[in-house]
Amino acid sequence: MNLNPGPAGSEGWREPIQASWFDRPATEVAPDLLGKLLVRQVDGACAAGRIVETEAYQGEDDQGCHAKAGLTERTRVMYGNPGTAYIYFTYGMHWLLNVVCMPVGFPAAVLIRAIQPIFGEEFMQARRPAAAKGWLNGPAKLCQALAVDGQLNGANLCQTSSGLWIADDSVAANQSAVRTTPRIGLNTVPEPWRSLPWRYTLE
């Protein structure tokens, strides 16, 4: 098995970020996730991408957050441990990946919206049209590329045994390059939540 090691001299991608790092507001975790690695290991292959776009969703008050409906079967994971994967199905065909934040009992999560390929491109391209332009710049696209679906809902992202984790390879993001905008796709969400600057992008 060739694990397609990461950048020379950097083994940081093997070490998952620990749960305590996610035990704070999603509006803090979301910008801090920019520049971190999203790593997938499954079927004897390994692939990773650098996170370049995130969104924060937090609290039952946030009318853009699924937790506005309170604790339900669907939102249960968001009320759980920080560092857990909250993965849901939408538009009849797409999976979206979030990382749970905040202590148990408070619903919050960060949506991973885009990554840039770091290694394991062959693994990712086998699941995405190789010729497609912008083949990882969307929350459903990156889930398809990394073989992330509902089977991983509730998975612990703080251990490699899940086959999905987030790592810091010490290629620090330039914080000055972080930009904020309103979140995408909240077309019927009332103000002020619709326009909160809770989308974070790199470059």
Next chain:
DNA sequence: CGCCCGATGTGCT
């Protein structure tokens, strides 16, 4: 490039 629209399943009112 932009806008428009259909695909397609499910959670919640």
Next chain:
DNA sequence: GCACATCGGGCGT
């Protein structure tokens, strides 16, 4: 019923 944290193709500019 309907909205939905989307995507890709089609067609007009």
